[in-house]
Amino acid sequence: MKNITKIQLGQNGPLVSKLGLGCMRMSSIWGGPTPNETESIATIHEALDNGINFLNTGDFYGAGHNEMLIGKAIKDRRNDAFISVKFGAIFHNGQWLGLDLRPIAIKNFINYSLTRLGIETIDLYQPSRMDDSVPVEDIIGTVSDLIQEGKVRYIGVSEITADQLRRANSIHPISALEIGYSLADRQIESELLPTAKELGLGIIAFANTAEGLLTGELKAPLAENDYRNHFSRFQGENLIHNLEKVEVLKQLAKDKNCTPTQLAIAWVNEQGDHIMPLVSMSRRSRLPENIEAMNIVFTAEEINTLNTTFAIGAILGGTYLQR
Secondary structure: OOOOOEEEOOOOOOEEEOOEEEOHHHOOOOOOOOOOHHHHHHHHHHHHHOOOOEEEEEOOHHHHHHHHHHHHHOOOOHHHOEEEEEEOEEEEOOEEEEEOOOHHHHHHHHHHHHHHHOOOOEEEEEEOOOOOOOOHHHHHHHHHHHHHOOOEEEEEEEOOOHHHHHHHHHHOOOOEEEEEOEOOEOHHHOOHHHHHHHOOOEEEEEOOOOOOHHHOOOOOOOOOOOHHHHOHHHOHHHHHHHHHHHHHHHHHHHHOOOOHHHHHHHHHHHOOOOEEEEEEOOOHHHHHHHHHHOOOOOOHHHHHHHHHHOOOOOOOOOOOOOO
């Protein structure tokens, strides 16, 4: 069964599924346990069976575990999968140390990724973000060289500014922008999204539920050991205020006989034919509901209600998604 609409990445880029599978949570994150590998691989297989061919990972997810997992899953199905890999983030003992975007480092990262994935070419290769420590020209120029070597097909970018995006695209055509985007995180609508649309890029939108805020399942206060306690959005009065906003989403979901999570994904999907909701999953049981979210249709009144309730600035506090 292949019932997923396609989206084109870039003006002359590839056609991929409009719903993407984020594989990050198939590895240990924030020091948590590693999900069942057999179930994770089965989830990838079932996603491919349903026409979801966009698989997103990072070479730093689980210190390479995520890429090795995907490599196992696509061993006999390489032609069914479109592999997107982020690079550049450096961690030690689970702690973020910063970025290494030097050309010499990129040339090292790519070979490790290809080996772990068990493939000859990465479909979409992108710096995980940019911090001006290395000129944009050097970063994108190096990936462009990797295209000439046959190790990369298309270039993407992630977590950058509109100015950086223009500079990157002037060096080599950029196919996609990966960025956090949800009802709760709409700051990119003012400058970055219009720039990406002007340049003809596909948008890979992750964190559609804003770290679980929009699932309708959170209650205040969070458990003491919840990693989200580090973010001001989930602290004290901010969380109480934000959950009041989520009540509107919960009521609309009830009226439409779906879940708040499905509505959050559907809203992102509604924002344009060039926008792909990237949804993290590690269990097959999540696939049907997330696929169905892509079929949800809003009335003009419903969209207005959501856009008004979740206007820019309506959600208090931030997360690491904010630059």
